[in-house]
Amino acid sequence: MTNALSIKNLSKTYKTGLTALNGVDLDIRRGEILALLGPNGAGKTTLISIVCGLVRPSTGTVTVEGNDIVQNYRQARQLIGLVPQELHTETFETVWATVSYSRGLFGKKPAPALIEQILRDLSLYDKKDTQIMALSGGMKRRVMIAKALAHEPRILFLDEPTAGVDVELRKDMWRLVKRLRDTGVTIILTTHYIEEAEEIADRVGVINKGRLLLVEDKAELMRKLGQKQLTLDLQEPLKALPGDLSNYALELTDGGQRITYHYDTQAKRTGIASLLAALSGAGITVKDLDTEQRSLEDIFVSLVVEENQ
Template sequence: MPPMSQTTTPQTATSPIISVSGLTKTYASGFQALKSVDLDIRKGEIFALLGPNGAGKTTLISIICGLVNPTTGTVRADGHDIVTDYRAARAAIGLVPQELTTDAFETVRATVGFSRGLFGKRKDPALVEQVLKDLSLWDKRDSQIRTLSGGMKRRVMIAKALAHEPRILFLDEPTAGVDVELRQDMWQMVRRLRDNGVTIILTTHYIEEAEEMADRVGVISKGEIILVEDKVELMRKLGRKQLTLSLQAPLAELPPALSTFDLALATGGEELVYTYDTKAERTGITTLLQALSEAGIRFSDLRTSQSSLEDIFVSLVRDRS
């Protein structure tokens, strides 16, 4: 990966590299894409922005990168306001948009060099060579972009975003329609960049991706950031499962012998719901079933369910309203 420009200005671990406050966006159609978003991205982290389609992920990224005008609110990137000091802010940012949009007749090397110039950097053939090699594009350097496969074009877009040695990299749905090999290459590259001090913000609607890559996860739904959490903590929440037992005889209340378990009665005492953590060393299912048997509680059926990302969204949104 390109050597990152070494700035030694001391910066505390808590000072955000991107700071979004009170950001709203209402499109001309009247659609409110963002409703007062506040978000801090820490320097050097991999931040995954999760959310269903139409949640506002791309709008948020587009505003930070200068593609969409904000309605109200401010964004600071690398310490610079994205509107009043857009040159300095944008020079620090690299963007790989979701849509596969490239020139057709340019060569790979020319288009990457073009990007570097556009972002105000002097020509540096050695650096462009390194970026192309890192993305396995060096063999294709003199090919016209239109002759490349979809996966190769995606690599070209990443190379363009890295050509000016950005300190912040946005990857909007980087793995949409991408094969396994490129996905692996991409995650390797993201880790290398992070090791070089680059802050990476990626959007996805796959929880597995966030799980694999991110340090922190933000969940956006209907234009609002409804949760920002360390990945480990979020995984614990997402990792919860429920075991529902249909009882032969309804219970009026939980017997004291079962008070140590995370139990709840449902549907008028006909069902017993046990919530447990799949990531824990012990789920406690065996002991629960033993305790139930000892307490003489019989059940006619059982089922387990796992809270999906969609469920988490729904419950989070419901909790807020």
């Protein structure tokens, strides 16, 4: 089975000499939701712009359902819907006219029933005769999504779909994205909201300075998230850990004042109770304790910070 999207060794150096993408390899499966996380300037929009044929790559190839984006540009572009990061919405056109026109741009026959369905799904149908410029920001964003869907794309790019969007609309958007995925549309979205990736992504990719640092199933990342750290502040400093505690992976820090212990919250037995009993048996008194959960945000920050050093 071919992938929805296959990106090989993709690089982009702009005329300014800035390398925005550097050797990116990425396969996107049919029908998945992939969230691309990365700080400002990481190269997310550049990647999307290349796939959509708006920016020319310096090296590498991209195929969309097997169609090369340069050699078979028309076929490839037909399959893609794009909701860009920057919205251009200062128009007198009505919602209905704008969305219908977008479909026409791809040479597709008018399909009023489909346009109506899209507008209904986005809670825009009662605004169909309103001029775009008279809509609120959140509604304009929905119109952009409706436009991107009007030609029935198989792959949808959402470049920061929920930036500046209120909680309610964000949740609507998540529901819509999942519903689209369930109809077989492949979705790639960029976001700065890690909870958004946690909520809707099947896989998560992290990009920084033009390099793809990680692509992983969210479930696998969540398993890593299951890691917790227990910190024990001791009444009296220890010179060394007693030998009978060696079957726990413990660390002694802060001049012997502190013990840290990493454990898996998903595991049936975390070993905390027996650890505390063993400490007490060894005559070690705990003054205070604290636990900390590793989040996707920590993983993201540590990856990006590590790379920047």
